Amino acid sequence: MELQQVQRQSAEIRALYHGLERKIHGSEWTVEEDALAFLTDAGLVGRLVMDEQGRWPSSDGPTLPAKIGECVWWLAVLAERTGLDLDACVEGFLRERSAALGANATLNARERA
Numbered sequence: 779m780e781l782q783q784v785q786r787q788s789a790e791i792r793a794l795y796h797g798l799e800r801k802i803h804g805s806e807w808t809v810e811e812d813a814l815a816f817l818t819d820a821g822l823v824g825r826l827v828m829d830e831q832g833r834w835p836s837s838d839g840p841t842l843p844a845k846i847g848e849c850v851w852w853l854a855v856l857a858e859r860t861g862l863d864l865d866a867c868v869e870g871f872l873r874e875r876s877a878a879l880g881a882n883a884t885l886n887a888r889e890r891a
Contacts, residue, residue: 785863792855813856816853819845823849
């Protein structure tokens with residue numbers, strides 16, 4: 779799935795959640811509340827990685843793939859709600875890191891692929 783499609787579909791799903799929030803709470807979550815929800819889920823990714831590596835007790839909660847997917851979803855939502863293009867954000871970051879680390883980083887990444 780392309781990042782543009784991820785961002786579009788994420789915005790559609792988030793709009794459905796906004797409907798639930800209005801019904802339950804009388805208002806939609808703010809961007810700040812969305813950011814906090816992302817941080818909570820990102821912390822859970824850490825715990826699930828520890829669980830997968832045998833460094834944290836197992837639970838019957840969410841799985842690592844599901845929680846990583848949810849974190850990507852939150853990032854797409856946050857990009858959309860702040861007027862950013864997710865694809866441009868990721869592409870710009872990768873370009874900047876490659877430039878900062880030098881051509882060897884790009885060559886090494888290609889060799890590993």
